[in-house]
Amino acid sequence: MNYSWDWGLLFREPYVGWIASGFATTCILATYAWLIAFSVGSVIGVFRTLDNKILSTIGTVYVEIFRNIPLLAQMFIWYFVIPELLPHDAQIYVKRGMPNPQFWTAVVALGLYTASRVAEQVRSGIQSIPSGQRAAALAMGFTSTQVYRYVLLPIGFRTVIPSLTNDFLGVFKNSSLALTLGVMELTATARQIEEYSFQSFEPYAAATVLYSCVTLLAITLMRYLERRTRITGTASAGGQ
Amino acid sequence: MGFDFNVLWQYKELLLHGLMVSFQLTLVAIAGGIVLGTFLALMRMSRLRVLSALAGLYVNFLRSLPLILVIFWFYVLAPKIVGHPIDAYSSVLITFILFEAAYYCEIIRAGISSVKRGQVQAGLAMGLTHLNMMRYVVLPQAFRNMLPVLLTQSIIMFQDTSIVYIVGVRDFLTTADVVANSTNRPIELYTTVAVTYLVICFAASRLVGRLQRSYAL
Numbered sequence: 001m002n003y004s005w006d007w008g009l010l011f012r013e014p015y016v017g018w019i020a021s022g023f024a025t026t027c028i029l030a031t032y033a034w035l036i037a038f039s040v041g042s043v044i045g046v047f048r049t050l051d052n053k054i055l056s057t058i059g060t061v062y063v064e065i066f067r068n069i070p071l072l073a074q075m076f077i078w079y080f081v082i083p084e085l086l087p088h089d090a091q092i093y094v095k096r097g098m099p100n101p102q103f104w105t106a107v108v109a110l111g112l113y114t115a116s117r118v119a120e121q122v123r124s125g126i127q128s129i130p131s132g133q134r135a136a137a138l139a140m141g142f143t144s145t146q147v148y149r150y151v152l153l154p155i156g157f158r159t160v161i162p163s164l165t166n167d168f169l170g171v172f173k174n175s176s177l178a179l180t181l182g183v184m185e186l187t188a189t190a191r192q193i194e195e196y197s198f199q200s201f202e203p204y205a206a207a208t209v210l211y212s213c214v215t216l217l218a219i220t221l222m223r224y225l226e227r228r229t230r231i232t233g234t235a236s237a238g239g240q
Numbered sequence: 241m242g243f244d245f246n247v248l249w250q251y252k253e254l255l256l257h258g259l260m261v262s263f264q265l266t267l268v269a270i271a272g273g274i275v276l277g278t279f280l281a282l283m284r285m286s287r288l289r290v291l292s293a294l295a296g297l298y299v300n301f302l303r304s305l306p307l308i309l310v311i312f313w314f315y316v317l318a319p320k321i322v323g324h325p326i327d328a329y330s331s332v333l334i335t336f337i338l339f340e341a342a343y344y345c346e347i348i349r350a351g352i353s354s355v356k357r358g359q360v361q362a363g364l365a366m367g368l369t370h371l372n373m374m375r376y377v378v379l380p381q382a383f384r385n386m387l388p389v390l391l392t393q394s395i396i397m398f399q400d401t402s403i404v405y406i407v408g409v410r411d412f413l414t415t416a417d418v419v420a421n422s423t424n425r426p427i428e429l430y431t432t433v434a435v436t437y438l439v440i441c442f443a444a445s446r447l448v449g450r451l452q453r454s455y456a457l
Contacts, residue, residue, distance in 0.1 A: 065438065070399035072402045072405060073433050073434045076433075081427045177308065179406070216304070
């Protein structure tokens with residue numbers, strides 16, 4: 001293999017600035033998408049556990065649609081198809097007025113896609129709670145809302161923290177798909193540096209290290225959170 | 241703006257061929273991923289510290305990276321190592337096998353751990369070697385336990401194959417994109433892609449659910 005290494009490249013202008021801004025874009029994109037995924041996913045997940053036929057159907061349909069279409073296809077739909085179907089004024093705004101449309105399209109697509117996965121975790125968390133808890137809460141005179149607010153959700157969320165960590169890391173990694181819309185996130189930046197400098201290893205290595213570090217950091221933080229919020233006397237308390 | 245779904249009929253052979261490429265990629269990657277994943281899982285559960293550490297490192301490292309980045313890595317790295325260019329299709333195929341093996345490894349490891357300890361002891365007491373005990377006692381039961389999860393992961397992988405778009409392999413999505421650009425009919429084509437994936441993946445996940453109920457040990 002004949003290759004002249006130049007690690008110093010990563011610390012020179014303009015590349016060092018590109019990497020920093022690419023990394024920042026990835027983090028911001030993933031954070032916004034996660035906020036959408038978590039809030040929409042929680043609502044849809046709760047919907048799926050309700051007795052109300054209409055709401056639980058809405059939940060099921062949402063999950064099946066968003067889970068069964070590849071994220072990349074969903075991004076294309078949000079970017080190329082949805083704007084065309086909007087009413088005239090909204091169309092003008094989306095196409096001309098909206099700042100940074102690629103970025104926000106990616107946020108929405110990634111957020112709503114991940115919401116379907118979060119919804120499934122939240123549902124399984126709520127359904128894993130023995131039915132006696134719900135019955136006891138109702139017998140105490142709690143309303144349906146109160147049962148969820150004070151009994152089911154606090155327990156349900158805590159039992160699914162490990163799976164939610166996986167979903168968060170999924171958002172973080174999947175944010176790289178935004179490069180297909182032209183968002184300059186971390187992976188796109190690495191590719192751009194490769195094209196400008198003809199050095200292929202160093203930029204990808206930098207991106208790899210950054211992704212791995214964030215993953216490691218997230219796993220460590222979530223392990224801590226898991227320990228802090230552990231429910232005494234449950235199986236998860238014995239786990240590592 | 242009017243819709244014109246005739247364009248689909250006009251390009252049906254191209255699109256079907258694209259869909260076939262997606263299926264082909266998925267099937268080869270599943271087969272390769274499961275074989276490699278099984279080896280990794282056995283390594284991870286090995287009593288030899290070096291083996292389990294190596295496998296653990298491989299799995300955790302790949303699982304922390306986005307698939308796109310791994311595809312770029314291999315696309316750039318492989319030709320430099322082999323010394324001649326590699327076509328995009330083989331490149332992504334190998335990447336998929338290497339990448340998915342890490343995910344399959346964890347599923348298979350969980351499946352093997354789900355087999356009761358007594359089965360292992362009984363196998364060894366019968367005089368089977370460690371390898372034969374794995375081959376005839378543990379793995380058949382383990383695969384049965386993990387089948388639903390393996391299939392679900394495979395459905396996810398079928399969706400993930402659309403990522404080959406970034407290196408220009410003509411799978412279903414890429415073909416649709418090419419047709420969309422040349423005919424200026426993006427709405428019809430992207431919608432068709434989404435609906436096709438939805439139907440296939442929905443049907444497949446229903447089948448997995450049914451299998452899970454009828455096949456559980």
